[in-house]
Amino acid sequence: MKIVIAGAGIGGLTAALAFSQLGHAVTLLESAAEIDDVGAGIQISPNALKVLDALGVGEGVRRAAFRPHALEMRMGRSGREVFTVSITDAATTDWGAAYLHLHRPDLIAALLEKARSAAAIRIVLGQRVTGFSQSPESIAVRCADGTVIDADLLVGADGIRSAVREQMLGKQQPNFTGNAAWRLVVPTESLGDYAPPPTACVWVGAGRHAVTYRLRGGALSNFVGVVEQSDWTHESWTDRGTKAQALADFAGWHPTIETMITKAREHYRWALFDREPLPYWSEGRAVLLGDACHPTLPFLAQGAAMAIEDGFILAQEVSARDEAGLPDALSAYFDRRIARVSAVQRGSRANMGRFHRKNRLSQLATYGPMHIAGRLMPGAILHQMNWLYRYDATGATGATGTPDATGR
Numbered sequence: 001m002k003i004v005i006a007g008a009g010i011g012g013l014t015a016a017l018a019f020s021q022l023g024h025a026v027t028l029l030e031s032a033a034e035i036d037d038v039g040a041g042i043q044i045s046p047n048a049l050k051v052l053d054a055l056g057v058g059e060g061v062r063r064a065a066f067r068p069h070a071l072e073m074r075m076g077r078s079g080r081e082v083f084t085v086s087i088t089d090a091a092t093t094d095w096g097a098a099y100l101h102l103h104r105p106d107l108i109a110a111l112l113e114k115a116r117s118a119a120a121i122r123i124v125l126g127q128r129v130t131g132f133s134q135s136p137e138s139i140a141v142r143c144a145d146g147t148v149i150d151a152d153l154l155v156g157a158d159g160i161r162s163a164v165r166e167q168m169l170g171k172q173q174p175n176f177t178g179n180a181a182w183r184l185v186v187p188t189e190s191l192g193d194y195a196p197p198p199t200a201c202v203w204v205g206a207g208r209h210a211v212t213y214r215l216r217g218g219a220l221s222n223f224v225g226v227v228e229q230s231d232w233t234h235e236s237w238t239d240r241g242t243k244a245q246a247l248a249d250f251a252g253w254h255p256t257i258e259t260m261i262t263k264a265r266e267h268y269r270w271a272l273f274d275r276e277p278l279p280y281w282s283e284g285r286a287v288l289l290g291d292a293c294h295p296t297l298p299f300l301a302q303g304a305a306m307a308i309e310d311g312f313i314l315a316q317e318v319s320a321r322d323e324a325g326l327p328d329a330l331s332a333y334f335d336r337r338i339a340r341v342s343a344v345q346r347g348s349r350a351n352m353g354r355f356h357r358k359n360r361l362s363q364l365a366t367y368g369p370m371h372i373a374g375r376l377m378p379g380a381i382l383h384q385m386n387w388l389y390r391y392d393a394t395g396a397t398g399a400t401g402t403p404d405a406t407g408r
């Protein structure tokens with residue numbers, strides 16, 4: 001089939017590789033003049049890495065990654081440990097792949113290198129998709145410069161403000177959560193004694209939390225700091241912020257946090273959005289994936305992982321039938337994905353509440369049991385991630401995980 005994909009982000013690139021591997025011709029249209037990504041970190045969990053392996057980018061990703069040895073939670077101001085749980089080799093074996101940290105541009109570069117070497121993928125930069133019209137036989141994809149491309153299937157991988165979704169379901173703003181996320185990356189050597197631990201570490205405090213981890217074999221350190229920003233209005237959503245504002249947001253926090261903010265050269269602040277699950281993801285020959293249909297809060301670090309799984313499963317379902325079976329393929333794709341992504345959306349929201357305990361009493365009630373569980377049953381904390389991490393969209397490892405949080 002002739003597949004047009006709108007958006008060459010993590011989801012669009014993954015889908016392009018999956019479709020081309022299964023013998024389809026792909027045109028990937030990206031509105032930006034260059035494909036790169038913000039200098040921030042991303043956690044790639046085992047469920048996503050299994051897909052990247054199946055697409056032949058796992059090795060490139062591993063070369064660029066950092067592998068943390070533990071999950072940790074600490075109090076933001078004092079740095080006191082709530083729990084530390086080792087990510088053992090046994091856990092990694094059970095999940096079926098490693099848990100990695102990457103610099104986002106490194107992940108994009110690994111996907112892009114593979115896509116550029118695939119004869120069946122044509123990448124067009126600076127080409128913004130504005131809409132589509134379709135008949136039962138084909139779909140015509142319209143671009144901002146007047147170009148029209150005929151295809152058998154249009155995949156909207158065009159992110160949270162998707163033009164493809166807008167045409168399908170009308171213009172609806174995603175919900176602003178009242179939170180903004182600071183994101184910065186800093187060379188680890190510049191931090192001296194205040195380098196963050198070589199773990200995935202969540203620092204918790206009243207109305208805010210931070211996550212620190214290492215990238216690029218440890219050479220870079222990443223900081224994501226989430227702060228309540230309920231006074232923000234539509235106009236402030238694109239306000240990128242300054243170092244002074246980041247320091248003010250985390251004033252009095254542990255020197256690791258303050259030093260990371262001080263030493264970073266660039267400070268970005270992002271408004272965080274959420275959206276209720278959509279009733280459908282396709283209309284005729286147009287279909288959505290990733291943030292275009294399920295923007296996910298970052299509190300389970302699964303937004304990109306879900307886009308990666310989506311792209312692979314969509315290509316599998318489409319390829320399992322001939323063109324006449326396209327409506328069934330798109331229904332099967334939705335049915336295989338909706339329970340899992342909805343559970344991730346709910347789990348992310350619940351984690352946001354857990355991390356942002358306001359007063360001492362609710363902090364004690366939340367972090368106290370976590371502290372005890374970390375000491376007495378560290379395996380139980382890792383076990384909670386099994387439904388997410390064991391899942392294998394490729395089926396190559398026998399799909400030991402479950403598609404949703406109920407364990408079904």
Ligand SMILES: Cc1cc2nc3c(=O)[nH]c(=O)nc-3n(C[C@H](O)[C@H](O)[C@H](O)COP(=O)(O)OP(=O)(O)OC[C@H]3O[C@@H](n4cnc5c(N)ncnc54)[C@H](O)[C@@H]3O)c2cc1C
Pocket residue numbers: 006007008009010011012029030031032041042043044127128129130157158159160161162163164181183224270289290291292296297298301302303304305306307
């Ligand atoms: C603070 C923060 C931390 C996060 N951390 C993690 C993490 O650790 N792990 C994880 O798995 N996820 C994480 N996420 C989520 C993750 O970043 C997103 O879910 C993921 O990038 C979505 O990928 P996507 O391809 O669907 O969309 P996007 O990455 O938004 O890509 C969309 C692409 O489409 C292009 N585009 C837009 N409109 C058009 C158009 N009309 N025509 C053509 N091209 C278009 C854009 O330029 C872009 O390249 C985090 C998110 C945030 C905010």
